Amino acid sequence: xxxxxxxxxxxxxxxxxxxxxxxxxxxxxxxxxxxxxxxxxxxxxxxxxxxxxxxxxxxxxxxxxxxxxxxxxxxxxxxxxxxxxxxxxxxxxxxxxxxxxxxxxxxxxxxxxxxxxxxxxxxxxxxxxxxxxxxxxxxxxxxxxxxxxxxxxxxxxxxxxxxxxxxxxxxxxxxxxxxxxxxxxxx
Amino acid sequence: xxxxxxxxxxxxxxxxxxxxxxxxxxxxxxxxxxxxxxxxxxxxxxxxxxxxxxxxxxxxxxxxxxxxxxxxxxxxxxxxxxxxxxxxxxxxxxxxxxxxxxxxxxxxxxxxxxxxxxxxxxxxxxxxxxxxxxxxxxxxxxxxxxxxxxxxxxxxxxxxxxxxxxxxxxxxxxxxxxxxxxxxxxxxxxxxxxx
Numbered sequence: 134x135x136x137x138x139x140x141x142x143x144x145x146x147x148x149x150x151x152x153x154x155x156x157x158x159x160x161x162x163x164x165x166x167x168x169x170x171x172x173x174x175x176x177x178x179x180x181x182x183x184x185x186x187x188x189x190x191x192x193x194x195x196x197x198x199x200x201x202x203x204x205x206x207x208x209x210x211x212x213x214x215x216x217x218x219x220x221x222x223x224x225x226x227x228x229x230x231x232x233x234x235x236x237x238x239x240x241x242x243x244x245x246x247x248x249x250x251x252x253x254x255x256x257x258x259x260x261x262x263x264x265x266x267x268x269x270x271x272x273x274x275x276x277x278x279x280x281x282x283x284x285x286x287x288x289x290x291x292x293x294x295x296x297x298x299x300x301x302x303x304x305x306x307x308x309x310x311x312x313x314x315x316x317x318x319x320x
Numbered sequence: 321x322x323x324x325x326x327x328x329x330x331x332x333x334x335x336x337x338x339x340x341x342x343x344x345x346x347x348x349x350x351x352x353x354x355x356x357x358x359x360x361x362x363x364x365x366x367x368x369x370x371x372x373x374x375x376x377x378x379x380x381x382x383x384x385x386x387x388x389x390x391x392x393x394x395x396x397x398x399x400x401x402x403x404x405x406x407x408x409x410x411x412x413x414x415x416x417x418x419x420x421x422x423x424x425x426x427x428x429x430x431x432x433x434x435x436x437x438x439x440x441x442x443x444x445x446x447x448x449x450x451x452x453x454x455x456x457x458x459x460x461x462x463x464x465x466x467x468x469x470x471x472x473x474x475x476x477x478x479x480x481x482x483x484x485x486x487x488x489x490x491x492x493x494x495x496x497x498x499x500x501x502x503x504x505x506x507x508x509x510x511x512x513x514x515x
Contacts, residue, residue, distance in 0.1 A: 151358045158351050166346065171333050183350035184397070187357055191401045217392060226331070233336045259327045278325040279332045309324040 140203035144196045154193065157203060158186050165207050171279055173218040174225055181218070185211045200289065205282060209290035212272050223264035230260030262312050266305060273301040371402075371417065371424050376448065379430040379437040380491050386427055387416050389490055393467040394452075394497075395460065396420050420452050440492030449486075449494045456507060457483050457499035464497075477501075477512050 138146075140157060147154040165185055169178035188210050189203075196206065234256040263271060269291075276282045276290060284302075288295040329335075380386040390396045396418040404415040413429040430439045440446035454460045461475045464487055472494065473486035484498035501511040 152355070154358055155351065155355055158354055162347050162350070167334070179346050182346060183353050186350070186354050187397070188400050190354065190358060191399060195401065225333070229331055229333050229336050233331060236336070255327065256331065259331055263328060263331070274325070274328070278328045306324045309328065 139201035141196070141198040141201045144193050144203065145198050147190075147193055151190075154190050157189065157207075161204055161207050162186070164204060165211050168208060168211055168280055169215060172222060172275065173215050174221060177215070177218045177221075181211070181214050184214055188214065205286040205289040208276060208280065208282065208286075209292060212276070212290065216268070219268065226264050227257070227260045230256035258312055259309070262308055266308065270301045270305045273298050274305040277302055372422070375424040375426060376450070377426040377428060377435075377437065378448075378450075378493050379435075379439050380427055380493075381430055381439045381441060382491070383414050383416070383427050383429050384412070386489065386491060387414070387418070390418055390427070393464050393469050394487070394489075394495060395454075395463060396425070399424070420454065423452065425450060446492055446494055449496055451496050451498070454497050454499060455503070456509075457485070457497055457504075458509070460497055460499075461485050483511070 138156075140160065143153055143156050147157075162182065166178055166182050169181050169185075172178075173181070185207060189207060192210070196203070200206065263274070266274065272291060273287055276287045277284075282290065284295050284298050287298045291298070378386075387398065391398055397420070399417045399419050402417040406413045415426060415428040417424055417426050430442060431437055457475070461471075465471060469487045470489075471485060472488045473484075473496075475483065475485035477483050478498075481501045482498040483501070483504060484496060486494060486496050488494050504511050
């Protein structure tokens with residue numbers, strides 16, 4: 134039995150047989166949709182999902198076929214497209230933080246990180262920190278922390294050198310660390 | 321793994337909110353739309369969509385703002401791989417192609433020297449009206465209004481069997497959006513009794 138074709142092979146084949154591109158949708162639509170929902174909510178995600186794959190289809194000729202997995206590339210296209218829908222993002226993050234602050238702390242390692250801090254204190258601060266990050270830092274950060282992409286994959290997705298990803302994440306890391314220190318000092 | 325990002329990981333919306341049920345309709349619908357787009361596309365030598373044999377070029381003073389507006393407010397779809405950009409921030413110009421259904425319109429910087437095309441804002445008039453058929457003109461109209469469009473003719477049922485409205489973009493190009501009664505009926509909408 135032959136190994137399944139890589140995304141790169143499917144995309145290359147779709148240059149002469151466009152219908153083959155449907156497989157890219159079948160493989161990745163769920164992941165892309167969930168990412169969009171996390172970033173912009175279900176309504177905008179609903180509207181954007183198809184656009185991600187139409188843009189991908191239009192750009193398939195410039196896909197770097199040295200990359201077997203198309204997922205970072207699709208994440209990059211999705212990230213570009215959701216830029217128009219960012220206005221609600223900060224609001225959504227704050228709302229999630231409020232919801233989290235109301236939940237009873239569970240046996241979650243992150244709650245141990247929070248230590249003895251009252252969740253009502255912590256989560257709104259985290260939300261503010263994320264909401265106030267420059268967009269490019271937030272994109273890199275959320276691809277890392279929520280989507281669990283590697284530095285290389287994020288570089289690929291955002292079309293920037295891996296060193297840039299590293300410095301964006303480091304800046305975000307410093308901000309979040311400062312935040313922990315600041316809140317930690319509060320009584 | 322424990323680092324500065326743990327709290328952020330915990331803040332991932334789907335870990336906080338109850339899981340949204342999977343939504344097969346969006347996947348089916350979008351797969352179908354994607355495949356129909358693909359079928360309609362005649363790839364050129366680079367896999368770039370081949371443009372129709374006739375389409376207009378509209379001139380803008382600020383074509384970058386126009387592109388943003390036309391996509392956001394009028395829901396045109398940019399054919400992204402076609403975009404051509406020149407210059408730096410201070411002398412930036414751009415050509416972009418936008419699609420609605422099977423139609424294409426090109427937008428670019430007003431060009432007084434070579435092509436002698438001007439933005440309506442500069443000359444105070446326009447000589448062209450873009451005729452665009454859309455799916456669900458009612459929703460299209462509502463979206464445009466919500467996005468702050470300058471509606472220059474209210475939505476109405478025209479006697480020749482189309483529902484239509486007109487809007488004028490920020491530089492004065494006039495856009496006419498319409499949907500045929502038969503298409504309105506097909507999507508379960510209502511049309512005038514005598515239609």
